[in-house]
Amino acid sequence: MAETLYERPSVAEVVTAKRGRGGRLHWTDIFTYVYLTLGVLLMFGPVVWLVLSSFKTPAGLIEFPPTLLPLGQISVDVEGYDKPLPLFRATLEDGSVRDLAQVRRIGIVSQMVDPADPETTIKVPIGQREPVREFRLAWENYKDPLERFNFMRYLMNSVIVTTAATLVTLLINSMAAYGLSIYEFRGRGAIMLFVIGTLMIPITVILVPVYLVVTKLGMVNTLWAVILPGAATPTGVFLLRQYMLTIPKDLIEAARMDKASEWAIYWKVVLPLAMPAIAVLAIFSIMWRWNEFLWPLIVLNRSEVYTLQVGLNAFQGELDVQWHYILAMTVVTLIPVVLVFAFLQKFITTGIASSGMK
Amino acid sequence: MADPATLTMSERLTALVALPARMVFQVLEYPLMLIQRLVGIRGMPWVFLLPNLAFFGIFVVIPLFINFAFSLTGGTQLFLADRVYTGTEQYAYLFDCGNYLDPTTCREDRFWKGIFNTSVFIFFQVSFLVLFSLITALILNQKIRARGFFRAVYFFPVLLSPVVVALIWKWILLRDGVLNAFLVWLGFDKILFFVSPEWAMFWAIFVSIWAHMGFYTLILLAGLQAIAPDLYEAAEMDGTSRERVFWRITLPLLWPNMLVVIVLALIKGVQIFDEVFVLTGGGPGTATQFIVQYIYNTGFTQQVQNFGLAAAASVVLGVVLFVLTMIQLAVTRRRDNG
Known part of the structure; x- marks a missing residue:
């Protein structure tokens, strides 16, 4: 496709389309630009935040600081277990990081298995694991x-x-x-x-x-x-x-x-x-x-x-x-x-x- | 009749609404023809006016008189016949104050706290509401791209219900809300906005400005667009600075509209209730309790419903509104007569 040959207008020119004045940027032009940007954030932001929040689970809502998007923990089907197991990203003793599914939690230790290798159980302190989450809408709300x-x-x-x-x-x-x-x-x-x-x-x-x-x-x-x-x-x-x-x-x-x-x-x-x-x-x-x-x-x-x-x-x-x-x-x-x-x-x-x- | 398949969505919708309406009008045709024969054509305007006047009478005019009657009676009964005549006792009670500037010296301190709060509220709310509406209208009146979009951005909260507006902001302002998360991220402490009287008042004012600004912006925008463009062209030819154009052309010509906006905002501000009631519940304590909430609490939520006192307070509110409306009429007439 051929390049269009015309002078590209600057961002400020696009937004404010100044009234003449030989192209000089008046302070009111900059003010206009800033005001409109802030305006969009301030007027739309709260409503967008409401809609995003409305799709979060109760656990997601009390999180502080809040996440931007509604997230849900991923569950995986592991061979030998009836129910899907919650997936965590665990830091193991040797420093390696793996995605493991939690079988059960006993006190501060969680028993986990690798979904690819369900036979071996790995014990991980609960402080060493983070839930793996994905974008998910809580329609049940x-x-x-x-x-x-x-x-x-x-x-x-x-x-x-x-x-x-x-x-x-x-x-x-x-x-x-x-x-x-x-x-x-x-x-x-x-x-x-x-x-x-x-x-x-x-x-x-x-x-x-x-x-x-x-x-x-x-x-x-x-x-x-x-x-x-x-x-x-x-x-x-x-x-x-x-x-x-x-x-x-x-x-x-x-x-x-x-x-x-x-x-x-x-x-x-x-x-x-x-x-x-x-x-x-x-x-x-x-x-x-x-x-x-x-x-x-x-x-x-x-x-x-x-x-x-x-x-x-x-x-x-x-x-x-x-x-x-x-x-x-x-x-x-x-x-x-x-x-x-x-x-x-x-x-x-x-x-x-x-x-x-x- | 057009082929139904070729009708657009809106045409189909119109037809769907129109059909039952048509039937209702058709059914009414014969009784009304009979009435016309009875009262003659000269009586017909009254027939057309009757339903509306009946509604006004039952729900506005009669209540207005009952309100006065109520305010002159005491007791807890709702029906007027069962109530005790007390003369101006309710008013005396409302106005029994050691010092009118200090609500705590009044017998009915909640009423005066309500008046005090409402005064603080309208002072700041109306000032900033008018200021921001003016700035927004001036900016939207420029030749900017996507003007319709930006106008919609500032306008849409006007259509939201007060309850929705309050809940949107309450969710942002909670202890663990997104605003506090932002403050913590910036390195500040969390602020309990609804525990501090000053913050609660600040947000009551802020949220009501947020919700209503679009309406006043629109009125001012209409006023700005009515200013003849030749004035601006002449100013530009003369090389007048934009600041000077604003002070010498825009503001003087917009001033009648500004007055209308100020008085309208005052009339609405005095009656503030919905958003703030849902947002703060009038709290903390009575820090954001306004006159209308005082009337609502006194007449409808307390264990002993004090209708007489509520009526007396609403008569006082009515007098304030009447004065404001008179000013509004005068101001509007002056604007429209040039």
């Missing part, structure tokens, strides 16, 4: 909590809450937005003011009374208690209304000429046209509900109705913290968000940048 503990239940609850709440949110907020954008009626301004006003009241301010309302409605310790209170979101109404206002009124008039009912105009004409805004609200709603913590923590007190977030918190608060399970379940909790982000990043960032909400 993922399987066990889903099978043995309630995590499958938590996962299901989270999925139910997120799906149901998002559907209710989309339906009632799009209806309200339709009512506030298509019609001109007395009181519309007052209602808009009211909607904006409720925007100012975060759940943290009305925890006690909402708890009372939810109790009165008999919803404590049911998923409804999490689904319903946040279903009507002022931000949702606002976002959808702004979008629906851009729909030409002629379309609606034409549909009315054709004797379409108002409901039919809403779902057959306006909703399909408002799809981009509805998609943004759907993504936001999914994120809100999946990640919600304080309110579920208050109204869900029984393990069967825990969502993933509450379940994870309960699990990490136990006396004997089982980090190998917690880390794996944290990764499970994280996956849907990462997927949403990977596929819909554009929607999310433009949604936030244009509405200033999250």
Whole structure:
């Protein structure tokens, strides 16, 4: 293959692609380069470390200093022994180093055999041997909590809450937005003011009374208690209304000429046209509900109705913290968000940048 | 209808979601047509608004009033009818202090410790959050390679749940965690981060900045991109130094957005709970216990649930938030009106 004949740009030039200035490197260019590198480490590092750690065995997790990759000790099948034997790298008395399998350990001495020569037993002090390990993923960290503990239940609850709440949110907020954008009626301004006003009241301010309302409605310790209170979101109404206002009124008039009912105009004409805004609200709603913590923590007190977030918190608060399970379940909790982000990043960032909400 | 085999994945998914939705709307069509005949077309906007307003009423407006009522009553009963009217006793109790600057002289010292901690927290958190968001936005606004990638790098923690964020960092900061391994490798001693009040507060601030920086960066980035490029071109023609361009063009034009970001960060900062609660549990002692956790503890976790006191504390929080929101509205209006 022929060499391409062009001047190779320097690393700094590649990363910073400076603005003119005759190619001179300004201090801000170097700063940019350093900042971005550190940024990638600081923002991605912790998540990568979480994922790597989640595949370690409990023994691997308490190791200090920790190994970078999840490792597992190699076991070998040795003739004459039923079970596979753990493999060690032993330093023998004559100074030679050999890979031996341990048959049994008695006190501080371990009886070992060479897998190639199972007849002769070699005695090695345990200080003279190191386990031979290879890269291995402890998938049981993922399987066990889903099978043995309630995590499958938590996962299901989270999925139910997120799906149901998002559907209710989309339906009632799009209806309200339709009512506030298509019609001109007395009181519309007052209602808009009211909607904006409720925007100012975060759940943290009305925890006690909402708890009372939810109790009165008999919803404590049911998923409804999490689904319903946040279903009507002022931000949702606002976002959808702004979008629906851009729909030409002629379309609606034409549909009315054709004797379409108002409901039919809403779902057959306006909703399909408002799809981009509805998609943004759907993504936001999914994120809100999946990640919600304080309110579920208050109204869900029984393990069967825990969502993933509450379940994870309960699990990490136990006396004997089982980090190998917690880390794996944290990764499970994280996956849907990462997927949403990977596929819909554009929607999310433009949604936030244009509405200033999250 | 297109041949199903040629549909893309996303089209199939859309169809899968749309079908049941279509059925629901179709089923609702006849009852709503009847309603329309009853109330006439002028009544229809109210029909469309009804579900939403009902939700707002039940879960926001009524609770707001009950909250005041609650804060004026005592006892341990949940239902308002069973509670004893105590007037402003709960507020008097909350504000019974020898010296407001010293939480230990207050009768309800946990509340004042919460306010004190929250003040320290928002002072540092908001300052550094805004500073780092600004730096990041400025850097991402340059013509760098792979800008989308770097933007995603700083942004993605915004989407993580607070519980996940806290657990990620807790795992790093434990006694035998990777950060201590790094310190030992550098020749330092291990630090028990969650035993020292100062370190616990430091990490509470750090982690919340880590998690939320991307959001504010994005708002500032949008603000930076709205600055007319001719201004920069003119400055470059004149040979103005970059430092001067920043102080004379970028910062003044970005300032309205900065104000919005500062007030938004304050509003969120006052309500800090989730990440820190999972990370430190409010500890050691009450070193990282904030106002919302005080409300949560008082109303929902103690043996004797003191709803009245929790409600009174949340009214106080509500007043603070109301003032902040008013400032936010004023600031936003000024920005949007130029």
